[in-house]
Amino acid sequence: MTEPLLSIRDLTVRVGRADTAPAILDGVSLDVAPGETLGLVGESGSGKSTLGTAVLRLLPPLLDAGTTGRIVWRGRDLLGLPRRAMRRIRGGEVSMILQDPMSSLNPVQTIGAQLREALRRGGRGDLHAAAVAALVEVNIPSPAERLRGYPHQMSGGMRQRVVSAIGLAQDPHLLICDEPTTALDATIQYQFLELLKTLRASHGMAMLFITHDFGVVSRICDRVAVMYAGRIVETGPVREIFARPRHPYTRALLASVPSTDHAPDRLPVIEGQPPTVGNRPAGCPFHPRCAHATDRCRTVPPETVVGPSHLVRCWHPQETPL
Amino acid sequence: MARLLASRLIEAVAALLLMSVLIFFLSRIIGDPVALLLADGATEGDRQRLIAELGLDRPLLQQYLTFIGNALQGDFGRSVAAGNRDAFEMVMSRVPASLGLAGVALAFTLAVGIVLGVIAAVTRGTPFDVLMRLIALLGQSIPSFWLGIILIYLFSVHLGWLPTSGFGGWQYYVLPALTLGLFTLAAVTRLVRASMLDALASDYVKLARIKGLAEATVVLRHALSNSLIPVVTFMGTFFATMITSAVVVETVFAWPGIGRLAYESILSRDFPVIQVVVLVITAFFILANLVVDLLYLAIDPRMRSRG
Numbered sequence: 024m025t026e027p028l029l030s031i032r033d034l035t036v037r038v039g040r041a042d043t044a045p046a047i048l049d050g051v052s053l054d055v056a057p058g059e060t061l062g063l064v065g066e067s068g069s070g071k072s073t074l075g076t077a078v079l080r081l082l083p084p085l086l087d088a089g090t091t092g093r094i095v096w097r098g099r100d101l102l103g104l105p106r107r108a109m110r111r112i113r114g115g116e117v118s119m120i121l122q123d124p125m126s127s128l129n130p131v132q133t134i135g136a137q138l139r140e141a142l143r144r145g146g147r148g149d150l151h152a153a154a155v156a157a158l159v160e161v162n163i164p165s166p167a168e169r170l171r172g173y174p175h176q177m178s179g180g181m182r183q184r185v186v187s188a189i190g191l192a193q194d195p196h197l198l199i200c201d202e203p204t205t206a207l208d209a210t211i212q213y214q215f216l217e218l219l220k221t222l223r224a225s226h227g228m229a230m231l232f233i234t235h236d237f238g239v240v241s242r243i244c245d246r247v248a249v250m251y252a253g254r255i256v257e258t259g260p261v262r263e264i265f266a267r268p269r270h271p272y273t274r275a276l277l278a279s280v281p282s283t284d285h286a287p288d289r290l291p292v293i294e295g296q297p298p299t300v301g302n303r304p305a306g307c308p309f310h311p312r313c314a315h316a317t318d319r320c321r322t323v324p325p326e327t328v329v330g331p332s333h334l335v336r337c338w339h340p341q342e343t344p345l
Numbered sequence: 346m347a348r349l350l351a352s353r354l355i356e357a358v359a360a361l362l363l364m365s366v367l368i369f370f371l372s373r374i375i376g377d378p379v380a381l382l383l384a385d386g387a388t389e390g391d392r393q394r395l396i397a398e399l400g401l402d403r404p405l406l407q408q409y410l411t412f413i414g415n416a417l418q419g420d421f422g423r424s425v426a427a428g429n430r431d432a433f434e435m436v437m438s439r440v441p442a443s444l445g446l447a448g449v450a451l452a453f454t455l456a457v458g459i460v461l462g463v464i465a466a467v468t469r470g471t472p473f474d475v476l477m478r479l480i481a482l483l484g485q486s487i488p489s490f491w492l493g494i495i496l497i498y499l500f501s502v503h504l505g506w507l508p509t510s511g512f513g514g515w516q517y518y519v520l521p522a523l524t525l526g527l528f529t530l531a532a533v534t535r536l537v538r539a540s541m542l543d544a545l546a547s548d549y550v551k552l553a554r555i556k557g558l559a560e561a562t563v564v565l566r567h568a569l570s571n572s573l574i575p576v577v578t579f580m581g582t583f584f585a586t587m588i589t590s591a592v593v594v595e596t597v598f599a600w601p602g603i604g605r606l607a608y609e610s611i612l613s614r615d616f617p618v619i620q621v622v623v624l625v626i627t628a629f630f631i632l633a634n635l636v637v638d639l640l641y642l643a644i645d646p647r648m649r650s651r652g
């Protein structure tokens with residue numbers, strides 16, 4: 024197996040430094056190989072954005088102080104890196120695009136200024152030409168004109184393409200996408216996913232793709248990790264997970280994905296509410312909502328290998344096809 | 346953008362007209378100008394003659410038109426209290442001193458308030474931030490006449506560093522400008538701190554950090570430029586606060602501006618002068634709001650693309 028680009032081990036993010044502080048992420052481990060796209064799926068509040076933001080060390084100070092474990096990027100642990108060195112990783116090696124295209128661009132600066140700022144760090148010579156090329160790459164018509172314009176003059180879909188152009192300006196090895204299509208409407212979503220695939224191929228980069236939506240996972244991801252209450256409960260190749268989901272939570276999520284192409288933005292609800300950060304149940308955090316729970320589930324289940332690269336964290340992995 | 350300016354201009358003229366109507370009628374309701382103008386031992390004959398002379402026997406509308414006609418030529422009558430001087434000239438001669446003081450106070454307030462607000466936001470939760478917030482709270486609760494007197498006592502009487510009052514070189518500006526500006530300084534500091542905290546938590550600041558920009562660039566180029574928008578929004582209010590406190594501050598420091606003139610002319614019921622003072626202050630307000638609009642256009646592109 025090739026050396027992973029990103030290797031996260033036992034990552035725990037607490038609200039503050041104290042051991043007793045509530046944990047948003049609780050012992051998360053995952054790997055992303057070069058060029059690979061890993062999907063990160065889970066309900067709202069499960070900690071997906073926290074995980075993506077932690078990799079760039081951009082969590083608010085309180086959460087950053089409460090971060091333990093290891094985030095190994097190409098052999099170096101980012102959690103031990105001084106500020107300056109971390110700053111060199113951002114943009115150039117690891118970049119990120121955010122969920123809401125309406126708020127991720129600075130409203131008082133031109134598109135050109137915001138794009139050139141990223142290109143300059145990437146060391147491009149002719150900044151204007153590079154900026155035009157960057158907009159062309161994300162299919163924005165009349166780019167020279169758009170560079171002089173402001174974010175409020177563009178539609179959501181167009182802004183999200185500008186955000187990706189900024190994200191890719193320094194040619195990163197890994198692009199973290201935090202629900203980049205959730206705020207877009209269905210047809211634009213599709214177009215944007217296709218664009219991301221093209222960009223992924225031309226830049227040869229890996230992606231950590233955060234989403235609510237298994238429909239999106241099937242379109243763009245190679246592997247998927249399912250998160251519940253700050254933990255990863257199942258990981259495996261996308262095909263394998265779709266064909267043989269083993270964790271009751273994954274199965275519930277998949278069962279609620281409509282078979283049509285028009286997947287809804289949000290995962291449909293499973294009976295009961297996901298626990299809030301301070302009130303996660305001991306043992307398997309899913310047990311209050313799980314149909315297969317037994318007394319054993321009040322203790323933390325181990326991670327079990329159930330197939331090629333297929334891991335599940337459950338006392339009673341399900342066998343029957345969905 | 347041109348439409349915006351045109352509508353502002355029309356509003357300005359309308360506001361001035363409305364103010365002139367108010368002034369005209371109020372001065373006829375509140376006091377009896379004839380009684381004020383007559384000497385103590387005047388007879389009924391003197392009274393009638395004065396009424397005719399002032400045109401007070403004509404219909405109100407006609408009186409108003411005459412008033413406007415004269416006003417447009419800068420003729421508001423003569424001061425009752427100050428030896429028959431031309432009221433308009435009297436007020437205008439006081440304008441530069443007031444503008445100078447307000448300008449110094451405003452510049453000081455904005456410069457220091459923005460710097461303190463930014464520092465308080467980036468050092469959020471540290472002792473410096475707590476201290477700043479405490480000072481800002483105090484600054485907004487201390488009455489300016491009291492602050493003025495304390496400052497005079499401390500820096501002029503006790504330490505002898507600065508003149509107690511009066512008008513002259515830069516030393517004369519320090520205490521009155523400080524007194525006039527402190528309330529607004531506190532307000533600007535709190536406003537900038539709050540809007541900086543919002544901006545620093547925003548997605549566009551997160552994206553700026555994702556690009557790998559230095560923290561100083563993120564704070565100054567991305568967060569601050571957005572945080573100044575609310576400051577501009579409140580500029581009109583700040584200006585209004587300064588004009589109101591100018592009456593007190595100019596009186597305490599014997600500053601030869603309109604504020605003190607307003608105070609004196611109210612005491613001596615000098616109606617013609619009061620009228621001009623009110624009109625000039627109205628004109629300042631309108632001008633200030635116009636400046637605020639222009640500043641908006643300059644810093645917020647979303648305003649520029651509106652009609």
Ligand SMILES: Nc1ncnc2c1ncn2[C@@H]1O[C@H](COP(=O)(O)OP(=O)(O)OP(=O)(O)O)[C@@H](O)[C@H]1O
Pocket residue numbers: 038047065066067068069070071072073074083086299300
């Ligand atoms: N600064 C913070 N202090 C305390 N709790 C926080 C903080 N930031 C996030 N949380 C909590 O951490 C949990 C996970 O948040 P996160 O944004 O990572 O979830 P998510 O999976 O991305 O959800 P969504 O799908 O809604 O984006 C949430 O319950 C949230 O309330």
Ligand code: SF4
Pocket residue numbers: 270271272307308309310311313314315316317320324336337338339340
């Ligand atoms: S460990 Fe138990 S409660 Fe948790 S998912 Fe598996 S069966 Fe359900």
Ligand SMILES: [Mg+2]
Pocket residue numbers: 071072073201
């Ligand atoms: Mg999120």
